[in-house]
Amino acid sequence: MADRKRPSFPLALIGFALLAVLALWAGDAATSWAQSATYPQTTLEPRSEVARAIDDVLDGIVLWVIIIFVVVQAALVVTVARFRHRPGGAPARHMHGNTTLEIAWTLAPAIILAFIAVPTVKVIFSNAKPTKGDVSIRAVGHQWWWEFQYTGKGVLTANELHVPVGKTVSLELESIDVIHSFWVPAFAGKKDLIPGRTNHLWFTPEVTGTFPGQCAEFCGASHANMYFKVVVQTQEEFDAWLAQQKAPVAPPDSTTLAARGLALYQKSQCVACHMIDGVSYGVIGPNLGKMSTRTTIASGMFPNDDEHLTAWIRNAPALKPGSLMTKQDMSDEDAAALVAYLRTRR
Numbered sequence: 079m080a081d082r083k084r085p086s087f088p089l090a091l092i093g094f095a096l097l098a099v100l101a102l103w104a105g106d107a108a109t110s111w112a113q114s115a116t117y118p119q120t121t122l123e124p125r126s127e128v129a130r131a132i133d134d135v136l137d138g139i140v141l142w143v144i145i146i147f148v149v150v151q152a153a154l155v156v157t158v159a160r161f162r163h164r165p166g167g168a169p170a171r172h173m174h175g176n177t178t179l180e181i182a183w184t185l186a187p188a189i190i191l192a193f194i195a196v197p198t199v200k201v202i203f204s205n206a207k208p209t210k211g212d213v214s215i216r217a218v219g220h221q222w223w224w225e226f227q228y229t230g231k232g233v234l235t236a237n238e239l240h241v242p243v244g245k246t247v248s249l250e251l252e253s254i255d256v257i258h259s260f261w262v263p264a265f266a267g268k269k270d271l272i273p274g275r276t277n278h279l280w281f282t283p284e285v286t287g288t289f290p291g292q293c294a295e296f297c298g299a300s301h302a303n304m305y306f307k308v309v310v311q312t313q314e315e316f317d318a319w320l321a322q323q324k325a326p327v328a329p330p331d332s333t334t335l336a337a338r339g340l341a342l343y344q345k346s347q348c349v350a351c352h353m354i355d356g357v358s359y360g361v362i363g364p365n366l367g368k369m370s371t372r373t374t375i376a377s378g379m380f381p382n383d384d385e386h387l388t389a390w391i392r393n394a395p396a397l398k399p400g401s402l403m404t405k406q407d408m409s410d411e412d413a414a415a416l417v418a419y420l421r422t423r424r
């Protein structure tokens with residue numbers, strides 16, 4: 079047995095060094111990826127008090143993990159070096175039980191866990207405290223899009239949440255069908271939207287900009303296509319946006335393509351699902367009253383341009399698996415007229 083080939087001590091050291099280099103490289107790659115977008119969909123660049131508190135808990139845990147990793151690996155390397163087999167060496171001495179060691183390795187993890195648990199529980203409770211927001215919004219999850227109702231403001235929109243900077247946004251989270259989860263990594267942790275109950279979430283955005291959000295609970299075929307945006311604006315920009323959302327839209331001139339689009343809209347299936355104030359009152363799909371003020375369609379999947387809107391109207395399920403909006407058989411002219419009408423909705 080004495081001449082069996084074993085990995086030598088320097089080989090183990092090289093392996094350990096390689097592992098460390100790999101870990102450093104992975105960390106560096108993740109950081110440069112996160113910095114490649116202005117506000118990437120990452121929890122590592124918090125832009126609200128709530129997200130910052132969560133990120134601090136994570137940083138604390140990562141620090142403990144690094145300390146534990148270094149101590150354990152160092153102990154491992156020392157043990158391997160000290161007790162390795164030497165040619166002609168004495169056989170290993172067996173030993174059983176060491177009270178001091180056993181107390182130490184029971185107490186140390188318990189103390190470390192306490193250091194992790196206290197800040198974690200503190201943050202969970204402080205973030206769960208219902209806060210009376212400066213802006214109250216009802217967020218309703220649908221398969222597979224987001225409805226945003228501005229409480230007391232008479233504004234109803236979809237998939238693009240506008241909020242003022244520096245003000246506390248208080249959300250009531252509800253669902254019309256299955257469980258969804260509201261998640262804007264820069265602002266807050268995930269919180270579920272559950273049918274039949276109301277959950278609360280609040281955050282105070284610190285900077286202006288556009289921030290990506292995503293449904294974070296598997297909710298069916300297009301769960302992965304349930305994006306949204308949070309547009310953080312100055313108070314003046316936000317007030318102007320609210321005013322624009324409420325401003326009435328004049329019906330199109332009777333000779334225009336848009337007027338033909340309106341006539342088509344009124345006698346099509348569109349009216350059963352969509353709302354346009356004074357025109358149709360469906361509540362299944364997104365409100366289209368000001369749909370051309372939005373930058374995307376289909377819950378953030380496509381830019382809101384004529385090409386994508388036309389393709390969407392004609393065959394939504396081909397673009398978004400499971401879409402409740404059915405395929406429409408219509409001529410190029412009819413599709414163009416509908417798009418022209420929707421473009422007046424701004």
Ligand code: CUA
Nearest residue numbers: 258293297301
């Ligand atoms: Cu909604 Cu996943």
